[in-house]
Amino acid sequence: MKFLAVTLIVHRPDPVTGVLTSTHDRFREVVGNAVLAEELGFDGFGVGERHERPFLSSAPTVVLSHVAALTRRIRLFTAVTTLSLLDPVRAYEDYATLDHLSEGRLDLIIGKGNGTAQRELFHVTPEDQWDRNAESYEVFRRLWREEKVTAATRFRPPLTDAEVLPRPYQQPVRVWHGSATSKESVDLAARYGDPLFSANVTHPVEPYAELVRHYRERWEHHGHDPARIAIGAGTAGLHVAPTSQQALAAYRPVFEANLAFARRTGLPVVFETLEDFAERSSALIGSPEQVIDKVHRYHERLGHTVLHVHADAGGLGDRRHRHSLELFQSAVAPVLRRSIPDPPFAWAPALPASPTTRSEEGLAHA
Structure with a gap:
């Protein structure tokens, strides 16, 4: 199993202390968390893309390029690239450049995105967002593979x-x-x-498991080898502590503050108590043994071989969050790496088969 640390670069007051960091400091936190993720042994670091409050993740290529310059091994993910909002030609140019600068450490997670404000900003409607996403991906995919592209597009020239x-x-x-x-x-x-990559963060596992089941059916319908399926899944929160009591006690202020924020802003509340959240959501809150057991239970439903956890402290405080990540990597990840397989493809850069100076350099950084 592979592990990613992911941030959407949320910029709102700390849910527990109420302190709002400056935009500049928030970006420094993100970069520091990326360097820490590599130091601790995570396999990837992901940056989301949003174009509305309370997010600062409108330029993931810029952030990931900076992270690429400060790291050597960790793969760089987008989480997600909102292709329904973007010109696929411009998106290709940005990401192809980032791929070179990172020595081939780029993975993309794409999606239509969500949020009324960003749809209005880019003049995308609920009716056409899926068609835009599909068209943009098809063009993007061809640009990556073909020297010259002719395409009768609807949503760009x-x-x-x-x-x-x-x-x-x-x-x-x-x-x-x-x-x-x-x-x-x-x-x-x-x-x-x-x-x-299943979001797997808002609800209990059932709706996500149903989508994965549908994916497997459609995969075989299109004639693909079932052994080549790869699935990733997110988590709704993370705090690993030596005991479950310590983990719940530390996370309770975070949960209660987030619950109050959801009620105040009219967001849907799915889990009314921390105990229910820890039990039925995808959040990994507990002792190492409890977290391992929960990931195994979710793996039985989803069959995922990549897992993402929160890169940000999110109210836990930097020191406590770092201790949680350290415990995750020392006591949880090794067990899961042995018991759950990796995705059915190499994690290294996908470079040309013929040996060149460029490919040798790329593999040296894998």
């Missing part, structure tokens, strides 16, 4: 023998399809034989 530079470093980049509640992303992933 058509392309005629378009040559887009730079040509890619990885051939091709790996693209995961992020899915929360809708089958459209699942269908797109299955059609192209791409891996799926």
Whole structure:
């Protein structure tokens, strides 16, 4: 099993202390968390993309490029790239550049995104967002693979023998399809034989397990080898402590503050108590043994081989959060790496088969 630390770069007051850091300091936290994730042995670091409050993640390529310059091994993920909002040509240029600068450490998780404000900002409607997402991905995918592309697009000017530079470093980049509640992303992933990343954060496991079941059905419908399926899944929270009592006591102020925020702002409340949240959500709150058991239970339902946890302290405080990540990597991750398989593909950069100076350098950084 592989492990990612992921941030959406939320920028709102700390749920427990009420302190709001500056925008500058928030970005420094993100970069510091990425360096820490590599230091602790995580396999990937992900940055989301949002174009509305309370997020600062409108430019993930810029953030990940900075992270690439400060790290050597860890793979860099988007979580997610909102292709329904983007010009696929411009998105390709940005990500192909990032792929070169990171020595081929880029993975993309794509999705339509959500949120009324960002749809309005880009003049995308609920009626056309799925078509935009599919068209943008199809163009993006071809640009990565073909020297020149002709495409009769609906949502951007058509392309005629378009040559887009730079040509890619990885051939091709790996693209995961992020899915929360809708089958459209699942269908797109299955059609192209791409891996799926389940959001798995808001509800109990059942709706996510149903989407994964649908993905597996559509995967086989399109003639792909079932042994090549790869699934990732998110978590709703993380705090690992020596005992369950310590973990719950430390996380309770965070949960209660987030619950109050949800009620105050009209967000749906799915879990009314911390105990219910720890038991029925995907949150990993407890002793190492409890966390291992829960990941195994979710693996039985989802079959996932990649797991993401929160990179941010999120009200726990930096020191406590670091101790939690350290305990996760020392006592949880080794057990899960032995008992749950890795995805059915290499984690290293996908470089050309013929040996070149470039590929040798890329593999040296894998």
